[in-house]
Amino acid sequence: MKKVLFVFLSLFCILASAQAQRMVKGTVTDKKGDPVIGANIVAKGTNVGTVTDINGSYSLNVPAGVSTLVVSYTGYNTQELTLGVSNLLDVSMDEGVLLTETVITALGVKRNKSDVVYANQSVSSEDLNSSASRSVLNALQGKVAGVKIGQASGAVGASTRVVLRGETSLTQGNNALIVVDGVPVNNSATSGGGGTGKDGDRDNYVDFGNRGNDINPDDIENVTVLKGPAATTLYGSRGGSGVILITTKAGRKSEKPNISFNSSYSAEHVLLLYKYQEQYGSGYESCNGCGGGINIFMGENFAWGSKFDGRLIPWTAAPFDENHELIPLSNGKIEQLVRPYSAVKDNVKNFFEIGQTIRNNFSISGGSDKFTYLLSYTNFSNKGIVLNTELNKHNIQLNVGAQFSDKWRSDFKMNYSKINQRGATEGGYPFGYSAGTPAMAFVTQTPSNIPFNELRDYNSPYHDFKGFYGQYSINPYYILDNQDLRNSVDNVISSASLTYKPAPKWSFTGRISTNFITSSVTEKGPKFAYHTAFTWADGELVDGGRTPESVFSLGSYKESSTRITDLIYDAFGNYATGLGKDFKLSSTLGLNSIDQSFRQVSGSTVGGLVIPGFYDLSNSTEQARATRKTTQYRLYGIYFNNSLSFRDYATFEYSARQDYSSTLPVDNRGFFYQAVGFSFVPTSVGDWSFGPFNYLKLRGGIGSAGKDAPLYRLNTYYNLNPLLLDLGDDFQVRFPFNEQTGAQKGQSIGNPSLKPELSITSEVGADIGLFKDRVELNATIYKINSKNQIVDVNIPWSSGFAFVPANIGKMENKGIEIGATITPVHTRNFSWKINGSWSKNKNKVIEINDPNIDGEELTIYTGLVHFTGHGSLNLVAVEGQPFGTFKGTGFTYDDQGRIVVNASGNPQKSAELEYLGNYQPNFLYTIGTEFKFWNFTLNALLDGKDGGLFYSGTKLSTEFNGTASTTLINDRKAFVVDNSVTLKGDVNTKETNAYSYFRGLPASAYLLDASYLKFRELSLFYNFPSFKGKNGFSSLSIGVFAKNLKFWVAKENTFADPEVGGVGGASDAVGIETTTTPTSRSIGAELRVRF
Secondary structure, three states: OHHHHHHHHHHHHHHHHHHHOEEEEEEEEOOOOOEOOOOEEEEOOOOOEEEOOOOOEEEEEEOOOOOEEEEEOOOEOOEEEEOOOOOEOOEEOOEOOHHHOEEEOHHHOEEEHHHOOOOEEEEEHHHHOOOOOOOHHHHOOOOOOOEEEEEOOOOOOOOEEEEEOOOOOOOOOOOOEEEEOOEEOOOOEEEEEOOOOOOOOOOOEEEEEEHHHHOOHHHEEEEEEEOOHHHHHHHHHHHOOOEEEEEEOOOOOOOOOEEEEEEEEEEEEEOOOOOEOOOEOOEEEOOOOOOOOOEEEOOOOOEEOOEOOOOEEEOOOOOEOOOOOEOEOOOOOEOOOEEEOOOOOOHHHHHOOOEEEEEEEEEEEEEOOOEEEEEEEEEEEEEOOOOOOEEEEEEEEEEEEEEOOOOEEEEEEEEEEEEEEEEOOEOOOOOOOOOOOOHHHHHHHOOOOOOHHHHOOOOOOOOOOOOOOOOOOOOHHHHHHHOEEEEEEEEEEEEEEEEEEEEOOEEEEEEEEEEEEEEEEEEEEEEEEEEEOOOEEOOEEOOOOOEEEEEEEEEEEEEEEEEEEEEEEEEEEEEEEEEOOOEEEEEEEEEEEEEEEEEEEEEEOOOOEOOOOOOOHHHEOOOOEEEEEEEEEEEEEEEEEEEEEEOOOEEEEEEEEEEEEOOOOHHHOEEEEEEEEEEEOHHHOOOOOOOOEEEEEEEEEEEEEEEOOOOOOOOOOEEEOOEEEEEOEOOEEEOOEOOEOOEEEOOEOOOOOOOOEEEEEEEEEEEEEEOOOOEEEEEEEEEEEEEEEEEEEEOOHHHOOOEEEEEEEEEEEEEEEEEEEEEEEEOOOEEEEEEEEEEEEEEEEEEEOOOOOOOOEEEEEOOOOOOHHHOOEEEEEEOOOOOOEEEEOOEOEOOOOOEEEOOOOOEOEOOOOEEEEEOOOOEEEEEEEEEEEOOEEEEEEEEEEEOOEEEEHHHHHHHHHOOEHHHHHHHHOOEOOOOEEOOOOOEOOOOEOHHHHHOOOOHHHHEEEOOEEEEEEEEEEEEEOOOOOOOOOOEEEEEEEEEEEEEEEOOOOOOOOOOOOEOOOOOOOEOEEOOOOOOEEEEEEEEEEEO
């Protein structure tokens, strides 16, 4: 009986359900009767919906009580249709949404997509944060066509360089301007250590990053990259290299506060390491590696020893007493640690830590018709892959808006960042044994039989930092523990504005903005001494004890405090109106003022520390040195923009700006630049049919952008109490001298006739939509001519000066950018999107027209190769060549292309320095895809570069020391250089060996193909169905992600990441890799919750 009752009840429920809902069917078409594929049909007020199939057909079970269907699709007006008696409902959609789609343009103004006359590209918050990037600049990698984004190294917080459409300035910097909510950001870089790492300073430095990386990606609503001249003209001289426009999130009207929480964790592992050899070990074999004899271990950091054979041999120094004498055993022999003479598995990889990144973001937002607010807090913690390197960052974002009446509105926006960072020395000179030498430089010199894991205890009497394993190396763990390099930054970006709208067509805005930065750098160098000159053969001591204190550091302490204040004042008015029924006019007239002040106070000990480990200026052996630097800069500008549109398909735009800069001569401080652009949308004209085209916009423009002169180049200045002669801690001549204050003329003589740099850009392009936007294409062709390049020109010392600033150069960029988005499949439960880009920029230095420059070239960076045996290698700009050309010694070839060798059988270096190539790529490309299946979303992104060269200091270091796999040439047996001839032209039969060969290669041997393809991002997220009304969640998603999943590089490059290269972070000395921290792979998970 119960079973029968159950069957009847089940049948009743099914019938009741059938009566409670109805099946509605139909087709969705456009005005031409063509099916609209993938249109969304939703029962209003529910989550019940479907999408149209390939024929535009749909069917939907409509719940009881629902009387309206909502039909929507990108490019068409959304419609709400009332259900009647019939269950058949066909829909005809009107185009319109596409024409009113808005984009963020110059000055943060929202414009209709069809009205924009210049190339731009936007990245949404969702795309930006698809894999929890560390910074907004890194998050943009591979997501914008024609943009080169490179990080100086794989260290935590390393500087990032962003260049749009190639370099346009020889010496003024080429980083794009970053603008956050209308505030231009001071993107200066901070460095420490022995040198700056730029402008030819090869000393070792620590990169504390640039301030553009302080911006929190979680707080960003949208990023728009402005490339065209009509866009950048309005930003004045600071926007001459393009603009990255960042719009942060803001509060919106809501019934209750909107609360969100994001949390992510990722682990980082070293990824791209040099390929090291695991067949030969420490020291020298007799005959300097040419085979035979016993293994002589000279305490060298070399891997030119004999082949591994597994026998037990000593690998450390011996203990010694306070008198620097070795401590013998009872039998008179010395005691050393021994281990099998064989390679340690994953030895170099073992040196690196497992890094980690943790980010937690909390925000609350809401508002009403009169008031909106958003408050966000983010805590970001990044532990590096190198021991004791870390970065901790706190971000607070506050956006408040008040609508006092229909006419008055006020907005306040603030982004505060607090950064505490500890770094390690990077790059610079790859050899040496001071406390400032980069740990990575020592790693590249370490033979594979020296176990890194056992060196962590540098207090051991066998492998303490004093002995380590070689006389030219310090235990890297000692450096990383005792060399303390820190930076603390406070960065405030804020603005307050008041807008008055006296009438619907008019608005007037006044805004005051500030970017206030303080930075405090402290550098602690340990005081130590260690002793060299120990040598043994097969375990027997050969030459006795060590040389007392042959290598030492007196200790040091430095501190510097920097304060940068940018005050920006804006006042602008907007007028927008219709002219008749066909025309629309929008005009802006504005005033802009920038006041920038820079103040830096620094102090450092002289002659070392009196008390080891006490780091204070008062602990200086001699009088501590103090310096103070202050600069001020001011710029006034007036700008105008006018846009005239006809029937939403033709737009003409004109922009102009006049700037007055304090860095230009009094009689010629003003400079004017302007831009004109047009766009035409033929698909919006009447009922014209364009076949598969549903959207086509043609655009073009020409315009100019200026850059004023660097600070203090007009006059000659004096330095008070200068350092006249510096021979290190041994001997210095400086003022005050005998209690007498002194002054010294600066090395630069002023030039009161400087002109601003000027770039003129022309471009044409098209934006295309095909098959109802299933295919979207955009393409731009451009040309940029830059002139009046400002360069510090070397002049004869007989003039009393070293150089003079002058306008001497011209440069050209020509290129093409292509982007595409394809949606092959779009159904209710599955969609697939493919996007990609391809860009090519051809750069050339047209002219360097100064008689003081020999050979019509300009040196950008010098001294890349550090051994006379290889010759020299510099980075230069030269007429007729691309910016960033390498010049140095190359191989010598005969007229048949054969290598010429010298009397030793090694390649003969060229007698003169040659132009060896440049770092400019042939082209850049990206490809990405997105899959959505039910509640899953999968994203993947690859990007790459073809061509160009980069210098590898890792290759130089590892081949010099014998640790690179390339040194296994002919199994280190004697060989004859392939296809070689003698200096007389005879066929070469002279043998050489690996040791000799790699010590005499020309500088060009250390230039590598910079091509790469990177699996940049991969993420998979699951979006849980709405829990609203059950547990308070409005959305919940969880996912996993990976960054830098896989790299593919040129076959010859077994040494370093070609993208990680740039001495000094944001400087223009790129294409240079100097034993910096390698790139890492990140794998992590993220939780996103909305309440």
